[in-house]
Amino acid sequence: MAHKTFISYKYSESRELRDRIIQAMGSDAAYYTGETSESPDMSDLKTATIRKKLADMIYSTSVTIVIISPHMKESNWIDWEIEYSLTQTTRNDRTSRINGVVGVVMKVNGGYDWFIHPRINCHGTQVVTYDNSLLYPIVSNNHFNSEPEQWHCSQCKTFDWLNGSYIEYVKEEDFLLNPSMYVENAYTKSQNGGAGYRLQRTRKN
Structure with a gap:
């Protein structure tokens, strides 16, 4: 099932990935309400005007796709x-x-080592950790936040990959192969107000 989507991203470093995400959506791109390569430049507008335009784009959507990039905090x-x-x-x-x-x-x-770091769990299997210093707290605090915890393994405290976090992190190549699967998963977790997750709804910068 298609859902209305919005993409949040840092324009100067992520606009090409934004375009590839929209292209990968195929026919579901008709439900995308955010900026595209054809959108007018808003950089010269007043803050209040930009905020209103962004709010208008987001209001009717049900899934927000956030591009995690090296300088997103800028x-x-x-x-x-x-x-x-x-x-x-x-x-x-x-x-x-x-x-x-x-x-x-x-x-x-060519890789993700700027953000994703491997480690070995108690079973000798490779799992990953993330460099949360590169993220806004509103992103990192909504990751690994299921309540009660949804473990892949409770012994080594490895969270379930797709359902242990309200905001899951997906490599771009995986997302582009099947965007509808990840959009649907995000939408499902949003039902009932995100019940089952310790949601942080406000920024803490």
């Missing part, structure tokens, strides 16, 4: 867009639900 808008996505907003007596959110990790110089 963006003036990503953390605000996520906060808005996780907030119920009332307009004309209609209250929106919170969005599902999925993080797409950008490949840099």
